[in-house]
Amino acid sequence: MSETVTPESDVAPLRKRFLDNPRPALLWLVGALALLVLELGRILGWVKALGTGVKFAVMTTAALPKWVGGNVESAVADTGVLPGRLEPVGELLGSGVVTVLVFGFVVSVFLSLSERRVTRLLRPNMPSYRRLTVERALLTGILTVVSALMVLTPIGGLVESMIGFLTAVLDNISNQAPTLTSREIIPNQGYRSPDGSGWEGTFLGLSPGQSWGVRVAVVYAYAFGWLVWLWRGYNVFREQYRAADWTPRDDTLDRFSGHLWGLFGLVVVFSFVVLALWAPAISTVPLEERSNEPYRFEHQFLDDEDIEGNPLTDGSGDLETVRHGQANLYSVSKGKGQNVGLFSYDDFDRFSPLGTTPSGGDMMTQLAHGARTSLIIALTGLGLATLIALVMALLTAYYKGLVDLLTVVTSDTIVSIPLFLLVMMLSVIFSGSDHPLVTPLDGGLLLAMVFAFAFWPGLWRAIRGPTLQIAEEDWIDAAKSYGQTPSKIMRKHMAPYVVSYTMIYASLLVGSTIIVTAALSFLGLGISEPTPEWGRLISSGQDYITTDSWHVSTVSGIMIVFVVTGFNALGDGIRDAIDPESDIGDGDAAAAGGGG
């Protein structure tokens, strides 16, 4: 046995393989950087938005101790023992305990990710489990002291102003940075020049419609460029740097690239995601200007019609300025002659590729931003649901017994309440309160959390079987006998085999979340104004379906059908590509939306 070379030793680490032959990777990297710089402003904007989301999560967690402390305080007050003295103690105790718990959790997660231990320098011979406990206690203590200092002394204010300064710098960069698809580079809001020679203020003097088309084409070309470049990068990795000539994933990709239906789904989902990400560039007029605060922003147009509406042919029209809000009143789509249809201009020369809404907004703008809403809700809700389902599946498969039984009963309870009614009830009841979770996206975040609550049992059920099978494998026993901690066994030896399963199941649910979100806002629940939502568009155009303004409900409905079909097709494609024999999600009407 000693002559044979172990497989590890004849494969150089990725770092070495890269250093031996850096050219292809560097070439690819240069291309990727060029793409990045072209849209730097917008990408920094996304980073900023992500940062806002993280900040919100942190702030909500930070508000937890105070909230619990307040509750404990009032509970202590209710008991009536030693009035006026025990309450502050209870408040401090409650908030302190929660603070320590939160920090303890953060520290445990952090420590489980890294192998480095500070105490190893001081006491190298400590057993590893005790070292872990000591480190957890130590770090939690440090964090608690630091946060107490931040709250109780002026250091907190200092740190806050520093963060504010950094944010302002980032803001500045993202505003200054070049953005290929920005309105400044390809403007489409212009007016006809009074001398009749064309358009002023638009891209190359094209009409607003044409320049809008150019911008949308650039957006999609740019996004497609990224897609091609990423695929190329994967190929570069596969041909130049990957140690193995063949892996099962190659077959999966081959099968997928021959799956026409799945490719159709990929195209639709890609277009949808681009629509959502570049919503501000794809909208003809920024959402806040035309719909959210229409009386703050002005629009210039050439008034060359006399009072009866006949065009003045002598070129005597003059430039007028109107507020979007006023202009919207004349550009509503309400049937009976009041209509701005597909690919048309309203009286103020504002171009609407998909017509206007019954309140005079631009359909394309509303649809693009509505796509954004749907995508954020679906990703947040299903991401949370996947996380819960995965953790529960690992725990129940590893420990079995009572944990498993309790989870079965809990999930059976949630599943036996009709999904749509459950989501409806929870979103109505919680949106009535003025909880801070209701504000983001006008109820969108709340809806995402309701989805997470309603969808995790189904996901958990779907992966429970496979996870149980993996927990029975020999390598789990081996790891146990080595003395590995349960959390590490679950993470390293079980999770990798079920993560992809969970994600496939979750991707089958994207269609349902889109439909249920739209159905709720159609009924006037879930997401309130002004956050745009497709369901609300359909409901606003409901009375005009059989009039000239048929486009409002019809176009938005077709969009939903299209996108949901796309997600279903992509799900079918991925499923067939990963395992042609499997029947994941077959037949239970994955995207029927629970009756939405």
Place this chain on the structure above:
Amino acid sequence: MGRWRYFLQRVLLSIPVLFLVITFLFVVLRLGPVDPVAARLGPQASGADVAAVEERLGLNDPLWEQYIRFASDLLQFEGQSWVVQADRGIPAVLADTAPPTLWLGFWAILLPLFIGLPLGFYAGLNPNSSRDYISSGLGILWLAMPNFWLASMLAAFLASTASGGPLGFEWHTFGPNIQSVQGTPSLNFVTLSSIGPVPFPTGLDLGGFARDTKKILPPAIVLGSASMAAEQRIGRTAVLENINSKYVETAKAKGVKGRKIITKHVFRNALIPLIPVITNEAFLLIGGSVIVEELFTINGLGRTFFQSIIQGDLPLAGSLLFVFTLLLIVLNIFQDLLYTIIDPRVGYDQ
């Protein structure tokens, strides 16, 4: 005994589930942020009124007493509606609103069975032909169409036929005459009389029956659309699986005629995987009934639930949700029972 034991386990497990549902409803409705007094009296209620209502609703009692009263009210279908049908008992409301929903549900299950299944079988018998693609494409589109959109389009379209439309005839007067697409079917085509407590039908008004059927057809088609797609898909797969199986080949070798193979062997076995689909429809129907009933203004359980939830009528909303959940639990047990009887493979691995 394995499978019967498994079945018994499932039945026993549904008891804690039922109590957890009650507890969940209690927590959400009573301890959630909705203020029952404000829902009852409106936000500007004064002190004395508030105190009186709190006393009457028992909001000052200890929490466990409130919980026991809540649970026993739900289990005995007692309690009163607060707002939607003010001060009427829950059983009376249920008796009024259940028949239209049942009528709608009956047609919403029947229509897909007679449209979706044949389409799926047809597609499965002609796999990969253009007819298969058309049928499967229809199924995929049906599945992706949201009920609320389909319902509003269909309602608007049928209403527009009154002033001449692409149909060439007026929907309202075509066949049995109905006033409007909207509205609750009257359902008085059966005359009932009873011997003792058992009612039995004595007469049938065919005109009324036709009117009510025609009235319920559009909402039922919308409500059944998702199930129709699921049945189409499963019917196709099931036929394809069975038509390539060994026993069909054996039957062919024995010289059994093509038509007989299909009716006797293929269709029969293709029906087995359809049992869960048809019972699963209940889930879709209950959720969808809210939307479809609201859009076609049918005063059924779904619309009443929607009204009660947006008007803060907590007892009614809670009771209706409990009834729906109870229905689903019973249906699940029924489905397990069917499986236990029909498919001997269930439960052996457990």
